[in-house]
Amino acid sequence: MSSNTFGTLFSVTTFGESHGAALGCIVDGVPAGLPLDLDALKSELARRRPGQSGMTTPRQEADAPEILSGVLNGVATGAPIAILFRNTNQHSADYDAIANLFRPGHADYAWERKFGFRDARGGGRTSGRETVARVAAGAIAKQLLARHGVTVRACALEIAGIKAQNIDWDQVERNPVRAPDAEAAVRMADAVNAAHSDHDSVGGIILCEALGLPAGLGEPVFDKLDALTAHAILSIGGVKGIEFGAGFGAAVMRGSAHNDPILPGGKFASNNAGGVLGGISNGDVFTFRCAVKPTASINRPQKTIDRDGTPAEISTPGRHDPCLVPRMVPVVEAMTAIVLADLLLLAKNSRLA
Numbered sequence: 001m002s003s004n005t006f007g008t009l010f011s012v013t014t015f016g017e018s019h020g021a022a023l024g025c026i027v028d029g030v031p032a033g034l035p036l037d038l039d040a041l042k043s044e045l046a047r048r049r050p051g052q053s054g055m056t057t058p059r060q061e062a063d064a065p066e067i068l069s070g071v072l073n074g075v076a077t078g079a080p081i082a083i084l085f086r087n088t089n090q091h092s093a094d095y096d097a098i099a100n101l102f103r104p105g106h107a108d109y110a111w112e113r114k115f116g117f118r119d120a121r122g123g124g125r126t127s128g129r130e131t132v133a134r135v136a137a138g139a140i141a142k143q144l145l146a147r148h149g150v151t152v153r154a155c156a157l158e159i160a161g162i163k164a165q166n167i168d169w170d171q172v173e174r175n176p177v178r179a180p181d182a183e184a185a186v187r188m189a190d191a192v193n194a195a196h197s198d199h200d201s202v203g204g205i206i207l208c209e210a211l212g213l214p215a216g217l218g219e220p221v222f223d224k225l226d227a228l229t230a231h232a233i234l235s236i237g238g239v240k241g242i243e244f245g246a247g248f249g250a251a252v253m254r255g256s257a258h259n260d261p262i263l264p265g266g267k268f269a270s271n272n273a274g275g276v277l278g279g280i281s282n283g284d285v286f287t288f289r290c291a292v293k294p295t296a297s298i299n300r301p302q303k304t305i306d307r308d309g310t311p312a313e314i315s316t317p318g319r320h321d322p323c324l325v326p327r328m329v330p331v332v333e334a335m336t337a338i339v340l341a342d343l344l345l346l347a348k349n350s351r352l353a
């Protein structure tokens with residue numbers, strides 16, 4: 001299996017399975033001398049942690065990071081930073097009954113066709129648990145970005161068709177669905193709970209923004225800012241689409257309405273571009289939305305086949321998130337921060353001075 005590493009200069013390798021001994025990441029390219037705030041890293045992990053509310057899987061994992069290398073007295077040495085998370089709360093027996101069946105909507109069938117083998121315990125490497133490592137790496141990227149005045153934030157713009165009517169970023173961490181609108185958050189949470197009681201699941205849309213991004217990030221041909229971000233975000237299990245700025249709405253706009261007028265001082269009168277032109281940041285807010293599907297694993301009977309091809313029925317009684325959106329918000333921030341940190345380091349190579 002290849003492609004467990006993402007990034008060119010700031011690169012992240014993840015390893016581990018949902019029910020194995022441990023998961024973790026190796027982050028390479030962190031500039032020597034970068035002070036690392038371990039409390040900030042832990043608070044990012046706490047935002048993704050399972051069992052944080054009735055909205056998420058009840059699996060209880062401390063997600064305590066063990067920093068094995070690359071940090072001395074709270075400062076990055078420039079060597080690879082390895083971070084380990086031991087699994088402590090696996091219930092592998094939950095998967096015994098479905099080990100020979102494929103969960104509709106999950107990676108099981110395609111994985112088996114590709115490898116002829118799979119780790120059925122908790123989905124193995126296809127589990128959302130792999131993203132604990134991404135969030136740890138993203139927390140380091142965020143700290144590098146902060147030194148350049150860049151912040152990344154995300155929220156639940158829509159869940160189960162219920163849209164946030166206001167964007168108040170102060171609300172996001174005050175409700176369990178991470179919506180930027182307190183009133184919509186209540187209705188979103190009700191919809192998640194209703195789906196859960198019905199042994200079903202719901203999806204939604206995440207909004208992400210990077211503020212303070214200088215103009216000039218993004219390599220103009222294959223490693224465009226938007227192309228790399230799409231790669232990073234679509235690599236998160238359960239993300240089904242991404243749009244930048246006006247996004248798909250651009251398809252029905254006229255050029256005169258879609259073009260963002262350029263004002264004196266290099267400001268823009270609107271931001272239909274989402275802060276990226278020609279794959280390069282233009283100095284405006286970098287903004288995108290991604291679509292998240294309803295969780296595949298649901299505890300109601302669905303048609304499938306077994307490994308011999310015999311028709312069967314499956315329901316997934318294990319511990320699952322009835323909606324992926326709330327826990328995915330910090331994962332989206334992390335992957336965005338990893339892309340931006342990498343492009344920031346690459347940009348330093350782009351021209352003299």
Ligand SMILES: Cc1cc2nc3c(=O)[nH]c(=O)nc-3n(C[C@H](O)[C@H](O)[C@H](O)COP(=O)(O)O)c2cc1C
Pocket residue numbers: 057105106107126127128129131236237238239293295296297319320321324327328331
């Ligand atoms: C943080 C996080 C938690 C997830 N939890 C679950 C879960 O409890 N049950 C589930 O079926 N899928 C879960 N997923 C989604 C699966 O990983 C994903 O659907 C699966 O790998 C198949 O990939 P695809 O949906 O992109 O085709 C989670 C994803 C993330 C990022």
